[in-house]
Amino acid sequence: MARPRLNWTAEPWSDDEPLECVMVVPETRDTATFIFRAPSGAWFDYQPGQFVTLDLPVDPAKGARGNIQRTYTISSSPSRPLSISVTVKAQATSIGTRWMLDHLQPGMRIKAFGPGGIFSFHRHPARKYLFISAGSGITPMMSMTTWAWDQAQDTDIVFVHAARRPSDIIFRERLEQFASRVPGLQVRLTVEEPEPFRTWTGYQGRLNSLMLGLMAPDYLDREVFCCGPEPFMQAVRDMLVALGYDMDRYHQESFGAPVATESEAPVIDDVAPDQDARAQVVFTASGVTAACAETDTVLAVAKRAGLNIPSGCTFGLCGTCKIRKTAGEVHMVHNGGISDEDIAEGWILACCSNPMGRIAVEV
Known part of the structure; x- marks a missing residue:
């Protein structure tokens, strides 16, 4: 199929016109970027960070009845208006994304709706x-960063990204190329594990408050935009709240359910310690019960009660103060000193655990 000729007098694209796939770019082992143009030569007008909804003719054998609609954030920038791109990553339960990766090829046309969204x-x-x-x-984040790059704005951006392995980092080369040309963009990458037999010189481990302080020492002065799986965003919110960040300057978008309007935005009502709320810690092995505030740590309450819990770093990194909780709930924001398996079995780090009401610990 012939490529559409560029029409410099064209109007902005509207979703009355289908999109034509013109290129597929592999990004990682399970991620690809699909680049679309309007057959009429129309150009694309949107805000960096917005999304588009694609109408996908998924095979009914895959469990779908007719076409299905899937929403994807636009990974390109409106500063490059002659095409529009979405970058999709297959998940274990993907249907639409799996179809795109397996079947969507240059020359194919699909219906699309949008753009829309408030995350910009x-x-x-x-x-x-x-x-x-x-x-x-x-x-x-890539869309917004590309806009800032193309506009040659004097924007100060610290770009923090977490991935499982270095080979899973989408847009890594492009980000590093951007950062090597402008002083206002700092790229900070962390991975859960390095590749075998390949050197990794970046951060390693799950993103935590200690890492964040090294990556962006002036984080309290920055407007924060966050996007990722909900557990990841929850951890980021907990971390920022614990660090005293002004959450009115925090903005998030779940890649599972992008928000179209302010009225649709979910109310973020995270549980956080309240300095005016009373709590109680029962030290079962010592027979001591101590009253406290929710903002007190279990370690601080123990020390005031004359009890000794071995400790080291006091900010959730070393794991020395790990104790077992037998009742109640705590708010714990740690820096990697405890595993998810230990947490599931009832262990906590006393130095960074705040009692939410009445709790009991084996001390």
Whole structure:
């Protein structure tokens, strides 16, 4: 099929016209970027960070009845308006994305709706930004960063991204190329594990408050945009709250359910310690019960009660103060000193655990 000729007098694209796939770019082992143009030569007008909904003719044998609609963040920038791109990552339960990776080829046309969404730094102008993403949550951040690059703006961006392995980092080469040309973009990458037989010189481990302080020492002064799986964003929110960040300057977008309007935005009502709320810690092995505030740590309460819990770093890194909780709930924001398996079995780190009401610990 012939490529559409560029029409410099064309109108902006509207979703009355289908999109034509013109290129497929592999990004990682399970991720690809699909580049579309309008057959009429229309150009694309949107805010960096917004999304588009694709109408996909999925095979009914895959469990779908007719076409299905899937929403993807636009990974390209409106500063490059002659095409529009989405970058998709296959998940274990993917249907639409799996179809795109297996079947969508240049020359094919599909129906699309949008663009839309409220997740854009155009809506929240600031002097300095902190982008935090994981997995394919990097796509809106890439759109916003490309806009800043193309506009030659004097924007100060710290771009933090978390991935499982270095080979899973989407857009790594492009980000590093951007950062090597402008002083205002700092790229900070962390992986859970390095590749076998390959050197990794970046950060390693899950993103935590200690890492964040090294990556962006002035994080309290930055407007934060976050996108990724909900557990990742929850951990980021907990971390920022514990660090005293002004959460009115925090903005997030789940790549599972992008938000179209302010009225659709979910209310973030995270549980956080309240200095005016009373709590109680029962030290079962010592027979001591101590009253405290929710903002007190279990370690601090124990020390005031004359009890000794061995400790080291006091900020959730070394794991020395690990104790077992037998009742109640705590709010714990740690820096990697305890595993998910230990947490599931009832262990906590006393130095960074706040009692939410009445709790009991084996001390």
